Amino acid sequence: MEKSNTEFEVKEGRTTIVVPHKGKRVTFVAPYFGTGTYNQVGKQIDDAKLLRPTFAETVSLVYSAIQNKDKKYAQQVLDILNTNWLWGFNNIIYKPKEGAFISDRNRKDVHVPFGFKTGEYSIANLVKNPFVLALTEGEEGAEKLGKIAKSQKITPCVWSFDKVDSKTNRVASLDSDEDGGLNVNGDYLVGDGNGVAFGVLE
Numbered sequence: 001m002e003k004s005n006t007e008f009e010v011k012e013g014r015t016t017i018v019v020p021h022k023g024k025r026v027t028f029v030a031p032y033f034g035t036g037t038y039n040q041v042g043k044q045i046d047d048a049k050l051l052r053p054t055f056a057e058t059v060s061l062v063y064s065a066i067q068n069k070d071k072k073y074a075q076q077v078l079d080i081l082n083t084n085w086l087w088g089f090n091n092i093i094y095k096p097k098e099g100a101f102i103s104d105r106n107r108k109d110v111h112v113p114f115g116f117k118t119g120e121y122s123i124a125n126l127v128k129n130p131f132v133l134a135l136t137e138g139e140e141g142a143e144k145l146g147k148i149a150k151s152q153k154i155t156p157c158v159w160s161f162d163k164v165d166s167k168t169n170r171v172a173s174l175d176s177d178e179d180g181g182l183n184v185n186g187d188y189l190v191g192d193g194n195g196v197a198f199g200v201l202e
Contacts, residue, residue: 008068016201017073019064022140026057027201030073032080034087034196038171038188041087041197050199054104055088055172056137057200062086062174063144066151080196085175085185087197090135092186094161094168100186102134102172110134118160123149126156132184135172145184153180160186 009018015030033044045052053061065077080086093101099113116131126132127139127146136142149156161168173185173195188195 008064008071008074010072015073017061017077017198019060021057021060022137026053026060028053028057028061028198029201030076030198032076032196032198035084035194036196037193038087038089038190038195040193041195042089045197045199048199051105051202052089053087053197053200054106054137055090055135055174056141058086058088058174058197059136059141059145059148061198062148066148077198081174082176085173085183085195087195088135088172088174089197090172092170092172094164094170096164096166100131100134100160107137114161114163116158116160118158118162120155120157122155126158126184129158131160131186132158135184135186145182149182152176152182156182156184158184158186 007020017028017030018025029050034041042052062077062081065074068074090102090104099111102110102112112131112134116129123146126149127142132145133142136145170187171190173188175183177183
């Protein structure tokens with residue numbers, strides 16, 4: 001992925017952060033919302049007439065911040081990654097013997113059959129994980145996630161389920177733990193706290 005001058009573009013007034021995403025650009029609004037639960041932060045974003053960021057959009061934001069650490073707000077994004085977690089507004093439904101069904105405002109019920117590995121990962125295997133590929137909306141997003149993981153101190157982890165005994169609802173988030181390892185979280189409850197998010201302009 002080639003660097004460009006538009007990889008972390010800040011506009012003041014209504015402060016926006018514009019980053020590349022899937023061949024286009026996505027515009028985030030600062031300041032961020034939170035900290036709070038998935039539902040609390042989501043409602044704050046809704047009330048501000050903004051869109052809830054997907055996990056893939058959040059990955060693009062963090063990736064661009066890493067590539068442009070000298071830009072205003074970039075370090076703030078990275079500080080959040082290291083001290084809280086960034087909500088990705090993806091609903092994940094796990095079904096017995098079937099796997100994970102991932103939805104967001106752009107997609108519905110992307111199916112990932114059980115069999116994908118959870119826990120600690122090499123970066124090379126992280127970007128090939130079917131669950132990660134579904135959350136990040138494909139290879140480009142997974143590669144960005146891999147480069148984020150490479151910027152951390154230790155190997156990344158994917159937190160999800162190998163199986164479930166009953167239908168289980170969870171949500172997604174991204175953070176770096178106190179030891180400096182990237183966590184791709186697909187097992188958080190909507191009531192879990194301490195998350196933040198940047199709203200997205202439509």
